[in-house]
Amino acid sequence: MAETRRVALFVTCLVDLFRPSVGFATVKLLEDAGFTVEVPSAQTCCGQPAYNSGDNRDARDIARQVIEAFESYDFIVAPSGSCAGMLKKHYPELFENEVKWKARAEAFADKVHELVSFLVDIAGVKSVAASFDGTVTYHDSCSGLRELGVQTQPRALLDTVEGLKLTEMADSDVCCGFGGTFCVKYPDISNAMVGRKTEAIVASGAGTLLAGDLGCLLNMAGKLKREGRPIQARHVAEVLAGMTDTAAIAEDR
Amino acid sequence: MEIRSPQFKGNVRAALDDQALQRAMGNVRSGFIQKRANAAAKLPEFEDLRDEARDIKNHALEHLDLYLEAYEEKVTASGGHVHWAVDAEEARDIVTAICKSVDARTVTKGKSMITEEIGLNDHLERNGLTPIETDLGEYIIQLRGEHPSHIIAPAIHVNKDEVEDEFRRVHTHLPVDRNLEDPRTLLSEAREILRHKFQTADVGVTGANFLIAETGTSVIVTNEGNGDLTQLLPRVHIVVASLEKIVPTLDDTAQILRVLARSATGQDMSVYTTFSTGPRRPDDPDGPEEYHVVLLDNGRSSMLGTDFQDMLRCIRCGACMNHCPVYHTVGGHAYGWVYPGPMGAVLTPSLIGVDQSGHLPNASTFCGRCESVCPMRIPLPKMMRHWRQREFERKLSPATIRAGLGAWAFLAKRPALYQMAMSIGMPVMAWWAGKTGRMASLPLAGGWTKHRDLPAPEGKTFQQQWKQRQEGTPT
Numbered sequence: 001m002a003e004t005r006r007v008a009l010f011v012t013c014l015v016d017l018f019r020p021s022v023g024f025a026t027v028k029l030l031e032d033a034g035f036t037v038e039v040p041s042a043q044t045c046c047g048q049p050a051y052n053s054g055d056n057r058d059a060r061d062i063a064r065q066v067i068e069a070f071e072s073y074d075f076i077v078a079p080s081g082s083c084a085g086m087l088k089k090h091y092p093e094l095f096e097n098e099v100k101w102k103a104r105a106e107a108f109a110d111k112v113h114e115l116v117s118f119l120v121d122i123a124g125v126k127s128v129a130a131s132f133d134g135t136v137t138y139h140d141s142c143s144g145l146r147e148l149g150v151q152t153q154p155r156a157l158l159d160t161v162e163g164l165k166l167t168e169m170a171d172s173d174v175c176c177g178f179g180g181t182f183c184v185k186y187p188d189i190s191n192a193m194v195g196r197k198t199e200a201i202v203a204s205g206a207g208t209l210l211a212g213d214l215g216c217l218l219n220m221a222g223k224l225k226r227e228g229r230p231i232q233a234r235h236v237a238e239v240l241a242g243m244t245d246t247a248a249i250a251e252d253r
Numbered sequence: 254m255e256i257r258s259p260q261f262k263g264n265v266r267a268a269l270d271d272q273a274l275q276r277a278m279g280n281v282r283s284g285f286i287q288k289r290a291n292a293a294a295k296l297p298e299f300e301d302l303r304d305e306a307r308d309i310k311n312h313a314l315e316h317l318d319l320y321l322e323a324y325e326e327k328v329t330a331s332g333g334h335v336h337w338a339v340d341a342e343e344a345r346d347i348v349t350a351i352c353k354s355v356d357a358r359t360v361t362k363g364k365s366m367i368t369e370e371i372g373l374n375d376h377l378e379r380n381g382l383t384p385i386e387t388d389l390g391e392y393i394i395q396l397r398g399e400h401p402s403h404i405i406a407p408a409i410h411v412n413k414d415e416v417e418d419e420f421r422r423v424h425t426h427l428p429v430d431r432n433l434e435d436p437r438t439l440l441s442e443a444r445e446i447l448r449h450k451f452q453t454a455d456v457g458v459t460g461a462n463f464l465i466a467e468t469g470t471s472v473i474v475t476n477e478g479n480g481d482l483t484q485l486l487p488r489v490h491i492v493v494a495s496l497e498k499i500v501p502t503l504d505d506t507a508q509i510l511r512v513l514a515r516s517a518t519g520q521d522m523s524v525y526t527t528f529s530t531g532p533r534r535p536d537d538p539d540g541p542e543e544y545h546v547v548l549l550d551n552g553r554s555s556m557l558g559t560d561f562q563d564m565l566r567c568i569r570c571g572a573c574m575n576h577c578p579v580y581h582t583v584g585g586h587a588y589g590w591v592y593p594g595p596m597g598a599v600l601t602p603s604l605i606g607v608d609q610s611g612h613l614p615n616a617s618t619f620c621g622r623c624e625s626v627c628p629m630r631i632p633l634p635k636m637m638r639h640w641r642q643r644e645f646e647r648k649l650s651p652a653t654i655r656a657g658l659g660a661w662a663f664l665a666k667r668p669a670l671y672q673m674a675m676s677i678g679m680p681v682m683a684w685w686a687g688k689t690g691r692m693a694s695l696p697l698a699g700g701w702t703k704h705r706d707l708p709a710p711e712g713k714t715f716q717q718q719w720k721q722r723q724e725g726t727p728t
Contacts, residue, residue: 011715017679018708020715039719041672044665049658052619052638054645058662065666093635142620175578179618184700185654186616188265191704192582193618222705225691250691250708 007035008073010066010112012083013045014214015235019249022214025241026079026115032241033123035075042069046078046086052180056094063091064101067108075122076112079237080213081144082180084114089147114144115237116212120153127160130242137169137206138236139197139220141213145173154212154236161239169204171196178219194223202229208248209233221249254372254400256605258589261612268583277410278584281403285575288519289626296515306512307630309505310566313466313497314557320466320499321548327469331531333544341371344549348373348458348491349380351545355489357382357455363473363480364388365460366404366569367493367549369591370604373458384458385450387479389443396423402585402593405517405571410584413439447479457483457541461494462568463509464546467502470530471546474513474523481527490529490541495549497565509568512628517570552604560639564599566629573623573633579616588613595623599636607640611649614640676717683712 007030015022030037047062066087070076078084088109095102119125138158144150151173158166177183177193184190197220201209209224209231211217221233232248247253257264268274293299313320325335338344352360360382362368374384374395386395390408394401396419401407408416417433420442433439459480463472471492473480484490500506514520533540556562574580574594585593590610592600598613607614614637623633644650664671686692686709694702701707 016715017675018710020711020713020718023715023719039716041716041720042668043716044668044671047665050662050665052641053650053654053658054638054641054643055658055662056642056645058658058666061666062662065668142618142622146621146625173622175618175620175622177578177618179620181654182616182618184698186262186265187700187703188262188269189579189582189616190618192269193578194705196578218708219705221708222691222701225706225708226693226704246711247690250706252688253690 004034004036005074007037007075007077008070009037009039010043010046010070010076010078010083010087011039012078012080012214014218015079018218019214019235021243021246022079022235022237025235025237025243026077028241028243029115029119029128029237030077032129033119033125035123038073040069046083048082048086048180051086051090051094060094063094063105067091067104071104071108071111074111075118076108077115077118078112079115079235080215081114081141081148081150082213082215084112085143085147088112114148114150114212116154116157116240117144117148117150120156125157128157128240128242130240131162132164132239132242132244134163134208135165135167135206136208136210136239137167137201137204138172139169139176139201139209139211139216140173141211141216142175144212150212154210157240158210158236164239167204167206169200169206171200176216176220178215180215183219190219191223194219198223198227198229201231207231208239210236210239212236217249225250254369254591256590256609258601258605258610258613261587261589261616264587264589265583268587273412273415274410274584277412278581281409281575282581285518285572289516289572289575292515292519292521296511299512299515302508302512303628303630306509306568306628307566309500309508310568310629313499313501313505314562314565317496317499317557320501321496324464324466324469324499327466328531328544328546329469331469331544332534333469333531333546335546335548338547338549338551340551341549344371344493344547344551345373345376347547348493349376349382351489351491351543352377352382352456353380355455355543357489359383359385359450359454360456360458361385361387361451361454361483361487362391363457363459363483364391364407364475365458365493366401366591367460367495368458369400370551371493371549373493385447385454387447387451387483388475389440389477389479392443392447393419396420400586400591403571403574404569404592404594404596410586451482451486454483454487456489456491457485457487458491458493459484461492461498462513463500463506464494464498465501465503465506466499468530470503470528472506472526472528474510474526476518476520476524478525481525484527484529484541485539488541489543489545490532492529492544492546493549494546495551495553497553513568513570516572516626516628556603561599561603561636563631564596564603564636566631567596567600568629569596570628572626572628576622576626578620578622579618595633595637596631599631599633599640602640607643608647608649611640611644614638615644672714672716675714679710679714680712683710685709
């Protein structure tokens with residue numbers, strides 16, 4: 001019997017802090033796909049807040065810390081297109097002037113994947129053993145979509161969830177206005193953007209909003225709640241793993 | 254032009270409160286995007302053409318000095334004159350000197366962002382000359398005393414009923430009871446008035462989409478034909494263009510033209526693509542007696558060899574702003590200077606200083622939609638990030654943000670300490686939120702909770718629970 005391959009879970013700071021259940025859903029999906037999942041303890045955040053604020057020195061320090069903790073695994077998987085994009089696309093950019101670290105960052109980057117695209121494109125998962133009774137709509141988070149090409153994979157797997165009906169919202173590929181620190185630096189612009197997004201979500205007629213990035217989900221769920229909309233928000237991993245017993249994001253519990 | 258970029262946040266507030274503007278911006282969101290997508294989809298080689306366009310411009314920029322010299326030689330050989338202008342002031346002075354040398358009174362103008370950049374209209378007026386914008390959009394905003402809010406659709410922020418109001422206010426010689434319901438009637442009215450101006454103008458000023466080194470030709474692309482009348486009918490034609498407009502050959506120009514209109518308006522080609530080489534020759538049926546090119550640097554040569562060189566590939570198609578959700582929200586004027594949207598967020602700091610325009614590269618979610626449609630494959634988010642680095646290094650970013658970031662980074666670089674702090678903090682936050690699962694307000698989180706609730710953490714962190722699970726203790 002072939003040795004099972006080891007996946008290191010980069011859980012992401014938002015899942016770690018705000019919604020651990022997404023982390024456990026991720027572990028289940030990876031284990032179901034036949035991988036051994038480990039969670040290196042030397043992980044905090046991918047460093048995007050520093051990198052996107054122009055603080056490359058701190059971003060580099062954090063990148064080194066992540067690379068050291070994760071580079072020995074066969075795969076590094078994150079339930080976020082944004083964080084996976086940082087690890088995969090931007091870590092190598094951080095070391096343009098450090099030959100040795102650049103090579104390490106590139107070797108590391110080759111093994112980094114966003115969760116759902118990993119399941120479909122690398123692990124060859126064709127279907128999931130989950131059911132969900134309801135209509136969902138899926139928001140394409142920007143980094144996952146445009147940096148990593150995550151678009152068809154979540155839809156393909158959602159299609160195999162028993163009882164689930166997917167109804168597309170208009171402009172599902174348009175930014176929700178989260179943008180990390182952007183949403184608190186420019187709250188008025190962010191608000192207008194998330195307002196257009198919730199309008200599209202409501203118009204889709206779906207009862208549940210899904211996405212692959214918790215940052216976007218906190219933003220959209222927070223806005224839906226503020227507007228008093230009866231729409232639930234969940235990470236796509238929760239539905240794919242059949243772990244929807246927990247209260248939805250921002251929902252009473 | 255007055256720089257209002259430092260007041261970006263105030264500009265944003267005003268833009269959001271401006272009902273007419275918000276109504277007009279709805280058209281941007283729905284119009285350009287589908288048209289570009291259709292045009293790109295119809296052409297199987299579109300993605301390859303983008304690569305080729307990028308490579309052509311990269312090559313031209315690598316050898317800019319040689320191509321500029323070759324270009325000047327060809328312009329001179331065809332009987333034209335090239336004037337080199339280091340900055341806006343020099344460019345303005347060259348234009349007015351040419352106008353005065355022919356005793357000009359009125360100057361017609363084709364649509365040109367570069368003359369906005371150098372503030373030409375005000376300067377002409379101060380020198381007793383009358384500039385007349387002949388592009389319909391430019392004409393409308395000239396009447397309204399405004400600047401363009403979009404680089405290819407200057408009056409995109411104006412609604413049709415507002416144009417009608419403006420025409421009734423200004424064109425007082427026409428019957429008050431005329432019907433201007435149909436947009437075509439507005440167009441005809443402007444055309445009628447401009448026709449007369451074209452015929453009486455002494456000098457025509459245009460920009461250029463390309464300057465071709467091989468032939469000494471300037472190229473403009475328009476949809477109204479006003480550019481052609483501007484450069485053909487007056488005695489003198491002045492082209493004002495920045496030096497990165499250089500492309501090596503006619504073939505190169507044809508290649509880039511294939512992505513320009515498709516990216517901009519979704520047309521295969523713009524209605525008019527006009528090549529001008531020198532003044533009228535003895536056998537030509539028409540054309541200007543004098544042909545001048547004012548080649549403007551205004552800070553661009555100092556972008557060469559820096560992180561911002563790629564920005565000089567820009568062909569001003571406007572696709573980046575057409576697809577930008579931030580631009581859709583605030584419109585072009587909020588950016589506070591000549592160039593709005595993603596391309597402005599990168600170019601403006603290069604031209605007027607990042608200390609004046611620091612908000613622009615920050616007011617982006619890095620959603621990447623601009624880069625995904627840029628025909629020249631300019632890595633716009635990456636360059637905005639470069640500007641943020643410069644701001645951070647020069648300590649131009651707000652002190653509160655720097656302090657918060659510093660504290661966060663301190664923890665993020667110490668996983669054990671971080672996890673201990675979070676394993677206390679998160680349950681406290683969860684308890685604070687109680688059974689509601691969300692918070693309507695939270696100290697220090699006003700930027701978030703002003704407009705939306707903050708979903709509460711579930712309780713224990715994932716890492717806490719994972720460790721307990723590994724150790725076999727129940728979570």
